[in-house]
């Protein structure tokens with residue numbers, strides 16, 4: 001029987017992704033201001049093993065070397081984020097030319113090697129100076145973000161074909177404002193909805209700024225984790241509906257529909273504000289694409305003790321789980337994409353992150369580190385993409401998370417997602433077997449799968 005062909009559509013865009021605080025290092029170099037992650041990482045007890053982004057992958061200095069790694073993979077594009085506080089040390093007003101110059105040099109290096117830059121304006125590292133003024137809790141941040149976005153568009157839009165306003169606003173509010181596990185470490189059911197709403201107001205203002213100054217494409221990136229009921233009991237089905245609305249609709253709905261799902265008032269109760277109707281004229285803007293970050297699914301059951309969802313995930317028996325505790329469930333990727341099209345229409349989509357952290361025994365053969373579990377994850381999820389495309393999803397590209405092993409936020413350096421292994425003591429990069437497979441996938445546009 002002939003092997004099924006997994007050839008992807010002509011022109012499919014293959015990339016890899018990173019973010020500033022996770023790889024750059026040198027967070028305060030050349031006039032950069034501190035971000036909330038620089039502050040959070042230096043707060044005792046916040047980071048596993050006391051790890052920080054002070055050095056990380058030293059990408060701020062080694063970016064030319066890392067572009068060579070991208071070239072070796074044959075990447076079409078590279079998704080990176082901009083450290084807002086490098087460019088605007090106080091978050092607004094004074095521009096730091098050396099900070100802007102780093103991103104200009106990175107973009108030029110990418111273009112010199114035929115790699116399309118894909119820039120994310122905000123990947124969680126808010127300037128500390130803005131956090132001191134209320135950060136995402138201050139409605140003025142929509143204007144602060146638009147000012148920053150305009151600075152970046154004027155400086156780089158001649159060379160950056162694709163921009164995203166935000167990366168995963170849900171993680172910022174759930175981790176940074178509700179549960180406190182991520183920067184800025186707040187724990188408030190009243191703050192989380194306000195931060196969420198201002199994130200989407202800011203994203204809308206950034207898109208409006210792009211329409212005034214940009215010439216290419218702009219979108220927004222959401223993490224989507226499909227939710228499946230643990231049983232057909234009404235309480236589990238209702239809990240699943242709440243969990244889905246809270247993670248998967250809370251941000252896409254105001255951006256793409258100009259409203260919130262009713263479940264959010266049900267979830268937050270008196271902590272859910274009555275937002276001004278006019279705000280949705282700002283949150284809802286035409287986007288050129290949406291980025292979806294997919295890693296896993298959740299099987300959900302009712303749990304009256306779990307705040308605010310009254311829902312909890314159920315670990316599945318006889319399934320493979322990654323080092324971050326995420327079930328390998330590629331069907332969820334297909335389901336996510338078909339759901340997104342059904343709810344929001346035929347918007348061009350990119351998978352802007354997909355990957356897995358597994359422990360790899362340090363077995364290096366012929367200069368390659370074997371990582372069979374990560375390779376299996378990639379194969380399965382690219383197959384799931386192919387199913388979604390066959391089902392009519394307008395999928396334009398895929399970015400593997402991540403180019404390099406890097407700082408997995410408060411989990412530190414122990415969770416390794418990279419296509420390239422990084423020895424953080426020596427900064428040596430070593431390709432994993434998954435990198436070699438990905439390069440073949442790119443060269444054959446998926447046919448090798």
Ligand SMILES: OC[C@@H]1[C@@H](O)[C@H](O)[C@@H](O)c2nc(CNc3ccccc3)cn21
Pocket residue numbers: 019022167168171223293295324353401407408409417
């Ligand atoms: O955890 C891996 C990556 C992370 O390194 C990226 O910076 C971030 O964009 C990212 N988002 C997810 C998926 N969303 C998520 C869900 C729960 C907790 C944390 C992240 C995974 N990842």
